Amino acid sequence: MSVSSIFKKDLLAIGCGPSNLSLIALWIGAGQSGSVILDRSSSFTWHSGMQLPGAELQVSFLKDLVTLADPTNPYSFLSYLKSTGSIYRTLVASRYSVSRKAFEKYYNWAINRLEAVEFNTEATAITMGTDGFHVETNSGRYVASNVSVGIGKKPYVPNFDDPDRTRYHSANFMERAPASYAGQDICVVGGGQSAAEIVEYLLNLPTPPATIHWICRRPMLLPLDDSPFVNEIYTPAFAEYFYSLPEAARARLNESLKMTSDGISMRTLESLYSRLYRNNIETESHTSVHLKCSCEVLNVAKRHEGRRSVTTRNTLTDFREEFDCDKVLYATGYRYETPAFLDGIATLLTFLPSGEICLNEDFSARLKTSKKARLFLQNAGVSQFGLADQNLSLSAWRSAKIVNSILGREYYTLDKESVATSFPLSQQGAPHSRKIAV
């Protein structure tokens, strides 16, 4: 492609992750063409920094790219297993849960079959033209009347003095792992799934660290709430109910249901607890593990010879402590950020107090223009659609909604599936869902 090339598309997706792969699989499944997915990476990996041995998918494999919206679509996980001759073996090996690696392979299989992904192509700016959105990339300009942004979230680390704080975020854990941790004092910050997986990984190394300081702000290592009634928040009925609520109520609900997404899976907790027990009882030269809960890191600073000093505070007693270590690993999560490439159309967008772009029920941005062009945002609406917006649970449903909306008809039938809990749409309606003048 030459830098001056111009490409016209009906549907242009920015970011090749599960969100946009699902959208394009369902777009093609609806008999449509003229779509492309752009990704700045050179190839697809699914959270490669956390592809630890044995890491599992935290949801059912039925929450693949398409099945929950259209079980007959050929881009399902079961189609992938069938095409690789591994359907029975996978069922026997994993029953209902599969490995994170298996899903990465599945996504790559879908990418190869979809033939719609342009790698090494970064979206740098979007403007509104007379013929739709103009999307500037390092490989030329794309013009499209429908754009879907699915660029995921950014690794988050508090603003400590540690110059390596972004380098050693869990998102890069496997890539940045040294040849050996033998004899090292390691500090792991965070009390969620990634931190637990990292600690277990370190303990299982043939030459594990000498010490692990594990700092966790929560009162204990808390389990992921995966119980049946609570799991109904990962349904379309709940997402629609949530969307209809006033903003303050939505924020309260997300806070109170946090452990359905931020806790540690029971399997990881059980295997980690056994591993720590064996580490203490059975191993001759065991790793010394200091798990400190209700404890927050105040700062990490550089010391001599590359060491770090960590200052912590017990949130219950206000007791402050300082210790040295060789490396700090940050499992401090991810945050949504409005991408800079939207700056050129920022005046057309409406922002909510949560910082999110205000979305319509079909996941399109509420644009202050009478032009037909539409900008969809995926995995960017937790404060509007609930916690499910950031995981795989509703991605097929969300994609099907977007396809229906672009086509202007209900190609995919999205009648509400039945749920046990009653989720009555709010009578008063969410303030942000009221019409705005353009």
Ligand SMILES: Cc1cc2nc3c(=O)[nH]c(=O)nc-3n(C[C@H](O)[C@H](O)[C@H](O)COP(=O)(O)OP(=O)(O)OC[C@H]3O[C@@H](n4cnc5c(N)ncnc54)[C@H](O)[C@@H]3O)c2cc1C
């Ligand atoms: C370690 C980990 C494990 C997870 N496991 C699960 C799980 O088991 N179950 C579950 O439901 N959820 C899980 N999640 C949450 C969520 O489902 C995943 O993060 C999922 O990958 C989100 O998909 P996405 O397509 O929205 O974004 P991403 O997968 O983050 O993909 C975004 C893509 O956009 C590209 N990009 C960014 N900017 C640009 C640009 N300017 N131009 C072009 N391309 C760009 C990036 O290169 C990237 O490929 C997990 C999250 C993490 C971090």
